[in-house]
Amino acid sequence: EPEVTQTPSHQVTQMGQEVILRCVPISNHLYFYWYRQILGQKVEFLVSFYNNEISEKSEIFDDQFSVERPDGSNFTLKIRSTKLEDSAMYFCASSLQGTDTQYFGPGTRLTVL
Amino acid sequence: GQSLEQPSEVTAVEGAIVQINCTYQTSGFYGLSWYQQHDGGAPTFLSYNGLDGLEETGRFSSFLSRSDSYGYLLLQELQMKDSASYFCAVNSNYQLIWGAGTKLIIKP
Numbered sequence: 001e002p003e004v005t006q007t008p009s010h011q012v013t014q015m016g017q018e019v020i021l022r023c024v025p026i027s028n029h030l031y032f033y034w035y036r037q038i039l040g041q042k043v044e045f046l047v048s049f050y051n052n053e054i055s056e057k058s059e060i061f062d063d064q065f066s067v068e069r070p071d072g073s074n075f076t077l078k079i080r081s082t083k084l085e086d087s088a089m090y091f092c093a094s095s096l097q098g099t100d101t102q103y104f105g106p107g108t109r110l111t112v113l
Numbered sequence: 114g115q116s117l118e119q120p121s122e123v124t125a126v127e128g129a130i131v132q133i134n135c136t137y138q139t140s141g142f143y144g145l146s147w148y149q150q151h152d153g154g155a156p157t158f159l160s161y162n163g164l165d166g167l168e169e170t171g172r173f174s175s176f177l178s179r180s181d182s183y184g185y186l187l188l189q190e191l192q193m194k195d196s197a198s199y200f201c202a203v204n205s206n207y208q209l210i211w212g213a214g215t216k217l218i219i220k221p
Contacts, residue, residue, distance in 0.1 A: 043211045045210065099206075099207075102209055106155045
């Protein structure tokens with residue numbers, strides 16, 4: 001069964017450093033998403049991406065964040081200058097259509113020191 | 114604003130039936146999804162309701178009433194492995210809007 005994959009599973013970084021989180025969505029899906037979940041809290045939407053453009057983004061997704069589909073399979077989230085409060089689980093998801101069921105990857109745990 | 118309300122915690126006995134309710138207030142509604150999340154894991158899709166009524170998938174069923182902005186997840190024949198958090202989420206404009214999650218505790 002096709003699944004969303006994410007790398008790395010755990011990323012530790014120093015405050016102010018840049019990180020890139022990687023995702024490989026399900027191959028025939030057209031819409032891609034990033035969510036984050038701070039420990040013990042609910043899942044929060046960051047951004048959706050379709051046809052090489054951002055479809056929607058939340059207030060959390062400010063200028064320090066960017067997304068890219070550098071090739072036909074990868075979808076990345078870049079955090080330019082990490083802050084302590086960026087520490088969270090980051091989940092990538094994909095769907096066939098923009099309102100369809102979204103399938104999630106296993107997540108990347110980001111720890112900012 | 115946009116909000117989803119669900120109980121923070123539910124306790125049930127192994128083999129029993131439990132219902133987790135969700136009410137929502139959002140702009141842009143295409144359907145209600147339910148996800149299961151074990152501690153440290155990723156959300157796993159359980160069920161989706163785009164139209165009013167009941168959807169059944171094995172031991173899990175989900176119901177939606179759009180006029181009441183209300184839905185529920187029904188888990189039957191509870192097993193210890195069902196101990197997890199359950200989230201309702203509204204499929205909105207190119208995003209999922211999430212509830213805070215219900216922690217299901219199952220006792221033997």
